Amino acid sequence: MEEEIGFTKEHEWVIIKEGLALVGISDFAQNQLGDIVSIELPKIGSKFKYMEAMAIIDSIKASSDIYCPISGEIVELNEDLLEHPEQINQSPYDLGWIVKIKPLNFKENIKEFTDLMSKEQYDKYVGEIE
């Protein structure tokens, strides 16, 4: 599972790396939102349950919640985004990462992680929305 990317129906992506879940939003999502103008990040140390709203992204058109794709504790934030939210538009899978989460409960997390869509499944899902 290492380094494999998974997607939620709410358009977050997750990559598990060194026991931590790296989370961002998909290219499709950033495109739909248009120019992102700001992001409201959670606090380090705060805990979120599966698919609980943990951050808010604002564009001119919309203000969207970012949902927690893996139950756990926030251990790192991409604070660059506070100054440069446009990185989410420019580089959604790399510079535009949002938080790192330490999964809480291995067993449950496994289920959450297997519920995620693969890249192919997600592309198909997005194709249907469009």
Next chain:
Amino acid sequence: MNYIPTSEKDQKEMLKQIGISSIDDLVKEFKPPFPRKLSLSKSMSEFDLTKHMKSLALRNRILKCFVGAGSYNHYIPSALNHLLMRGEFYTGYTPYQAEINQGILQTMYEFQSFICLLTGMDVANASLYEGASALAEAILMSSSYTGRNHVFVKNGLHPQYLEVLQTYCKGTDFEFTDKIDDKTACVIAQNPDFYGNVENLLQLSERAHKAGALFITCVVEPTSLAILEPPGNYGADIVVGEGQSFGIPLNFGGPYLGFFAVKDFLLKKIPGRISGMTTDSKGDKGFVLTFQAREQHIRRERATSNITTNEGLMALASTIYLALMGRTGLRDVAKLSYSRAHLLFKKLKGIGFEALNGKPFYNEFLMKAPKSPEKIISTLINNGIFGGLDLGKDTMLICCTEMNTIQDIENYISIVRGIT
């Protein structure tokens, strides 16, 4: 009166174009049909209407006002009303189309700036309904920021404001407590308080912050800010209040002007409209409504608030008022209000009234009357003076502004002295 311009000839042509013979055909699916004429009074001509309204106005008595309590009788420069009567200002709506509403957007920006300068805060919105519901919005914001739902209110909050908070809190599941702890979302203090007391609230704000709560200052008589320390300097995270003192008539209680200012870390949670400066395609300076994505028409049930129509024209009135009065004029208002109140206070003390304010006051004060307040107030009213509010237990809340002349104060005293 008939405010419909359509001639009968035009009406016929329009019906023909639509392909029907009468307006009834257009409304036949509005069900159930109302079977009779509405039982309202007969239509009035402008002439009759004016007569009727004047007779209603004459059934009210305008008194010399020595009462504040959230509604202050200040002088309004004549130029203000002339500017406010511009149809280009008062017959438009929220400036959604920035290109044709630069005027109103700039005045909103100026209003926000005035409020920030006066309160010592970073960001202000373009207005809320009035002081009390603005304070309720501040509680909602505190809870959304802290994730907590307990509210601590310092003594001395305007009783009607407290009632409004109780209404909102019942509806929205908040609790009032007398403790400041790790459940406290916010600590609220009015300054000057309902009894006119003014103080530096630094210690209270530190207590709030230590507990992880937000500190809210509520300013109901904002002319005080011309001479008093701005709340931003003693730790307020949110300053809300009532802007009526800035150029808005008493209006029997409304429309008034809620203002709402915060430190920048709360910027994205502000309810209502905000105007921001930016540039156009040619690089020229201009203004737009900003952060609309957080508002109800886009974010619906997850919006920062349900507010839509706010008090734009009242914010404009305040902006023009502050521009006309200027730094010097506003200071004069505050100094005169302060000085008249202290003069009346001194004279009342001289005829047996007892001071009850534990702290210094600005333009409003509480006294224990040597005779029944009911009698004092009714005697004054018979002489055309609204002399104070009876707060029970022989106490009276009294207020002065620059509108109360020294002669008015002499008259007040001599009438009260004459009561046996």
Next chain:
Amino acid sequence: MKLIFEYEEQTTGYLPDEDIQIDLPKEIIRKELPLPNVSEISTVRHYINLSKKNFAVDVGFYPLGSCTMKYNPKINEDLARLEGLRDLHPLSPDDCVQGALQLMWELEQDLMEITGMDSFSLQPAAGAQGELLGIMITKAYFKQNNEKRTKILIPDSAHGTNPASAAMCRCETITIPSDSRGNMDIDKFKQSLTPDVGLVMLTNPNTLGLFEENILEISNLARNNGTLMYCDGANMNALLGITRPRDQGFDMIHLNLHKTFSTPHGGGGPGAGPLGVQSFLSDYLPTPRIIKQNNKYILDYNKRKSVGRIRSFNGNFSVLVRAYSYIKSWGTDIRKVSEHAVLNANYLLTLLKDVYELSFDRTCAHEFVLSSNKFGNRSAMNIAKRLLDYGFHPPTVYFPLIVREALMIEPTETESKETLDRFVMALRSIADEIKENPIVVKDAPHTTSIGRLDEVAAARRPNLRWVIPSRPGDENNRDLKFQKPDKQ
């Protein structure tokens, strides 16, 4: 134009000059008051020039859907400024304000007659506050009856305020889709109408400008389920004297006096949003209530089951004065208002539906929604901006959310055929331009003093207030940050 803060220091003064010493403790005294001093002539010119940079009903046609931008009779401005109505302190003894109380009482009576409701509170400052109050009353009512009902059903065409107000009261909203005729989908409604549903919130006619054809069935189903019916009265301008919300089965309604009853919109308020209810809910209304006793009007503070006060003092009184005089001037003829509002809307619809698309081909009420979807993505915005060049305020765009590229047009009854014809010409000509010369539409507006503004920059680097320029590095002068950097 420069800001009022950017004028050179001038002289001003309106009050007697007296030498006054302030004797207050040092720690509460302000060190400086950084406001400008600008002369009266400069201030007057400043704001007159700003006023000229606005579009308003007094300037031109303003068919902003859902906002009812009708003409605001001038006489009402004068009447609201009569000293005897303007200079009253809200805490004056009842004896001294009989005229004001009579006016409010009579306004309540008139609104009761117009809607069919049994009592009104004039306290709410705007429609959204009326709604909030309605939901609070719903909560209090079910609490009193020991019922747990936390859900609110709202159609997908609803104003955003409906779900926002519900959320403020911690109620769960269930969104009901619209059917192929633009009504609320009745089958989906039936499925969602479970025993825990406390309230159905409907706008009628809805935001598509369509009268809800199943309204009587909906309110019957709700009643049988013990659910209350709330009417968002934003669109009352279609119904005056034709049909009454109470007779349609509603238990509560708020009215937007700044819409239907012609009080000026003020560039974004003040409005007034009185709430009317049926008698079984009267005791829940805010206090004080106005009552008439032996030909005297009194403010009654008796709480009964009241949810409490929703704002300070007596509502937006001077807005109430204007609405009152508007209703008095129409009197029994007020039905004409709605008839002509509906006539004007249908006239425009007839002349535009071949060029733009109509999602629901029905007779409309006082407004209608066109779609410019066939002209492509963002076409509604471009058309709106191009209309500015033709001298019109654009319709509401991108609302309701269920119509793609929506243009929501509400002409109101106060516009002449001549104006409507010019508007039709403009919209038809823009449709031609999109085909023949699309760039002129895409780059619009061309004639306004300022071009399209950079909203992204405005939001990314917010500049929301003037700062004292001479003091860089000053605490008040730093850039705004959205969030405290997290240092835990």
